[in-house]
Amino acid sequence: MDYVIEMHNIRKEFSGIVANDDITLCLRRGEIHALLGENGAGKSTLMGILFGMYQADSGTIKVNGQETRITNPNVANKLGIGMVHQHFKLVEKFTVTENIILGSEPRKGLVMDIKTAAKRIEQLSKLYGLNVDPYAKIEDISVGMQQRVEIVKMLYRDAEVLIFDEPTAVLTPQEIQDFEKILNNLVLEGKSIILITHKLKEIMAVAHRCTVIRRGKTIGLVEVADASEESMAEMMVGRQVSFKVDKQERVPGDIVLKLESLTVKNNKKLIALNQFSLEVRAGEIVGIAGVDGNGQAELVESITGLRKLESGSLSFLGKDISGLSIRDRIEQGISHIPEDRHKRGLVLDYTLEENMILEVYHHAPFSKKGLLNKPSIRQYAKRIIESFDVRSGEGVLSVARSLSGGNQQKAIIGREIEKDPILLIAVQPTRGLDVGSIEYIHKRLVEQRDKGKAVLLISLELEEILNLSDRIAVVNNGELVGIVRASEVGEQEIGLMMAGVKRGEGA
Known part of the structure; x- marks a missing residue:
């Protein structure tokens, strides 16, 4: 068999945690090979070894049939191996070239x-x-375009093997389709691709074969054409996973959040939200559907206090809160799962226990007269981490930066739900999570609704919006296109509304 890469019996341990335990993966020339596993299963570590970022403790690597030692990324580049990381490595102020x-x-x-x-x-x-565009500045181009720059960077260095780490976590549905075309073009030109992912749809769409790993071990190798999403999900998580959200119809209670004719500007001083009105009641999930960049971020920032209103009113439990500080809004009972877990969700160089009390450290029992009470902080953080299955090397003492993206996300969600909010704003709550974790987070969001909390869900995953929401508000270009009951519409109809077609206007 013509293998361009062979990794045999790879083992890697980090301070007592076995990340890769006897994993074997072989990449055929000209194939797209998916590497599938839960958050923290060891996928990124394995590819980090192939790219020379880490050294395996044992096992062998062959490139084009020759056994080799890849001591650093420059060696990998010389061997024709390139990698696009989950968080891109680009200098914002520089041009593409x-x-x-x-x-x-x-x-x-x-x-x-x-x-x-x-x-x-x-x-x-x-x-x-x-x-x-070779002359565009990185800070002026979309995330999807930045990813293409990373691809050109590899091709420019004559890479034959391209590794993609969770490449679609940051892309819109349209960009994902374009990205799948690009992958097929690369293979047609003779490249070989390893795709690290936990999105089963994607694997079904583009991959030829798939290696599944779970908790650092190889579970199996599947021919994608013969597999189903369900069977791969079960291999990945180790149990059957339900793709449907189980929820009963509920009658919502009083109005918790009321937005009236909200107008907000974006960072470029242009109108991002125009005359936007919405109500969210206790005991309901209201989903905001829209293509990325249509005012969702500004909407969330204006509710949480990160952005000033130009006009309109914002009331919470019947009181105008538009003049309140961010901390005061948190104290009133607003929790926020932010879209960008690195920028807004965590202090990456703090430990998990420090991150779990960022918004409550000044309250008893966490501090007294300005002094932190370590035992009660630790106990509180441990409870969150256990109940949300946050996996890390050193438990609550792990530095946030050392966790996989999915585990960072679960920690943030745990922290925000633990505060027992009246209104929970969840922005892309399952971005970058595997099916097992998605199922779990969805259950917790529905549980909040059933406890009588108001939940505002902002997501680019249409399926998630349709699955979880009771009502859906569709935004286009900063304006409300319409509000529909989730049980009465399908993806097609919401898709048209997202493009700005009002309900009932469609061709």
């Missing part, structure tokens, strides 16, 4: 030869259907 040539700058005499590089980037971009 400057980012791509970083570390391997072409020279004409003593001068850097940007022009030739930009030409080559244009050619690569055309060949693979990437549409990258």
Whole structure:
């Protein structure tokens, strides 16, 4: 068999935690090979070893049939192995070309030869259907486009094997379709691809074969054409997983949050939300559906106190809260699961226990007269971590940065629900989570609703919005297109509304 990469019996331990336990993965030339596993199953570690970021404790790696030692990423690059990480490694202030040539700058005499590089980037971009502008600045382009820059960066360095770590976690549904086309183009041009993911739909759409790992061990290798989403989910999680959310019809109670003609500007001083009105009642989940960048972020920021209103009113339990500070809004009973867990959710260099009390440290029993009470903080953090199955190397003493993305997410959700809020704002609550964790988080959100809490759900996953919400408010270009009952509409209809077609107007 023509294997371009073979990893045999790989073992890797980090301070007593076995991340990879005798894992074998073989990549055929010209295939898309999925690596599937739960959050923290050891997928990123295994690929980190292949890319030279870590050294395996035991096991062998062969590239094109030759046994080799990959001591660092430069060695991997020389061997034709490239990797796009989950959190991109780009310099915001640089142009696309400057980012791509970083570390391997072409020279004409003593001068850097940007022009030739930009030409080559244009050619690569055309060949693979990437549409990258070599002169654009990173800070001015979308996340989906930044990912394409990372792809060109690998191709520019002549990578034959491309590793993608959770590549669609940050993409809109439309970008995901484009990305799948790009993968197929790469394979047509003779590249071989490893796709780290836990999105089963994606694997079904593009992968040829799939290696499943669970808790650091290889569970099996499947031919994707012969498998089903259900069977792969069961291999990954170790039990049957329900893709449907189990919830009863409920009659909502009083109005908790009332937005009237809210108008808000974005960072560029343009109107992001225009005359937006909405009510969220106790005991209901209201979903906000819309393509990314249509005012959702500004809506959440105006409710949580991160952004000023231009006009309109914002009342919580019948009181105007638009003048209250962020802390006061939290004290009133508003919890927020933020969209960006690194920027807004965690202090990455704090331990888990420190992160669990960020909003309550000034209350008893966590502090007295300005002094922190360590035992009660630890007890509180342990309870959250156990009840939300947050997996980490050193429990509550783990530094937040060391956790996998999915476990960071579960920690934030645990912290926000533990505060027993009256209103829970959940923004992309399951972004980057595997099916087992998604099922669990969905149960917890419905449980909040059933306890009589008001839940405002903002998600780009249409299926999630339809599955969880009682009512759905659709936004387009900062305006409310309409509000519908989730039980009465399908994906098609919501999709049209997201594009700005009001209900009943469609062709």
